[in-house]
Amino acid sequence: MGGTFDPIHFGHLVTAEASRAAFGLEQVIFIPSGNPPHKQDRTVTPAEHRYLMTVLATSTNPYFRVSRTEIDRVGPSYTVDTIEELRGVVGPDTLIYFITGADAVMELMTWNRPQDILAQCELIAATRPGYPPADFQRLRQAIPQVSAARVHTIEVPALAISSSDIRRRVESGEPIKYLVPETVEQYILKSSLYERPRTAGGHGHGRLAEMWL
Ligand code: ATP
Ligand code: MG
Numbered sequence: 001m002g003g004t005f006d007p008i009h010f011g012h013l014v015t016a017e018a019s020r021a022a023f024g025l026e027q028v029i030f031i032p033s034g035n036p037p038h039k040q041d042r043t044v045t046p047a048e049h050r051y052l053m054t055v056l057a058t059s060t061n062p063y064f065r066v067s068r069t070e071i072d073r074v075g076p077s078y079t080v081d082t083i084e085e086l087r088g089v090v091g092p093d094t095l096i097y098f099i100t101g102a103d104a105v106m107e108l109m110t111w112n113r114p115q116d117i118l119a120q121c122e123l124i125a126a127t128r129p130g131y132p133p134a135d136f137q138r139l140r141q142a143i144p145q146v147s148a149a150r151v152h153t154i155e156v157p158a159l160a161i162s163s164s165d166i167r168r169r170v171e172s173g174e175p176i177k178y179l180v181p182e183t184v185e186q187y188i189l190k191s192s193l194y195e196r197p198r199t200a201g202g203h204g205h206g207r208l209a210e211m212w213l
Contacts, residue, residue: 001099002031002070002079004163005050007188008057009180011101011161015126018156019099020063023124027063028099029086030054034070034077045193047071056183078112083120096121097152105151122150170194 001016008030016028032050044050051071058064069085070077079098086096098121100108105125108114161179169176171194176185188194 001028002033002082004044005030005032005054006045006163007050007053007166007180007184007193009161009163009166009184010178011156011159013057013061013181014159015101015154015156016064016099017061019097019124019126019154022154023097023152025063025097027065029065029067030058031067031070031082034073049187049191049193053184053187056187057181059183080111080113080117083117087120097124098122099124099126101126102153118150122152124152124154126154126156167194171196 001012001019003012005012012030016030019025020028032047032054034047048071051066051068054066058066067082070082073081083096083098090096098117100123102125105123108117108123111117166176166179168174169179170188176188180188
């Protein structure tokens with residue numbers, strides 16, 4: 001499961017666990033992105049913070065792992081490179097599923113080398129509020145015939161949680177309790193993530209954390 005995870009939240013975790021159970025997955029590997037090509041429009045939190053939050057959030061699930069491959073990669077990180085790298089590690093006989101939310105999967109055809117992604121793995125697209133199942137019809141139409149059978153859909157409890165909403169909440173002082181694991185909430189507070197940018201000359205823990213990471 002790839003993502004920016006800025007921060008990771010219960011929407012990601014529920015989706016991963018539901019996919020694991022429904023498809024009998026041996027493990028779910030969370031892959032925080034390095035320099036996400038789709039999110040050039042805003043400043044993404046330094047990768048080490050996002051990686052650590054992902055580790056904290058997944059540590060209690062024995063099936064969950066976190067990979068550093070994209071954050072350690074130099075240059076833009078593309079899903080296709082990650083999948084091909086993973087294929088090299090697990091060999092030709094292991095089935096790989098790429099887990100995404102419905103919003104992300106709808107953009108698949110705009111990603112780098114979508115055909116090569118679909119050649120190496122099957123997709124699990126989780127429904128998300130605002131993305132009714134009818135949209136998957138459009139996706140199946142957009143994807144060439146040969147790949148259609150490799151796109152699966154899964155219904156997860158309608159979680160309207162998003163990282164953008166969590167960032168907005170922190171910035172405006174609203175609670176994020178029960179939207180993210182407690183360890184992640186504490187990490188966000190401790191590292192002063194997502195607080196309103198300080199004016200020049202201001203000093204806060206956020207600036208300190210940035211200096212050290
Ligand atoms: P942002 O609001 O910044 O876009 P996000 O909450 O969508 O963040 P990402 O890191 O962009 O989180 O998402 C990683 C993957 O998880 C994507 O495939 C996305 O569709 C999926 N996803 C995110 N939130 C949910 C949710 N609540 N339920 C199911 N899937 C989700
Ligand atoms: Mg998103």
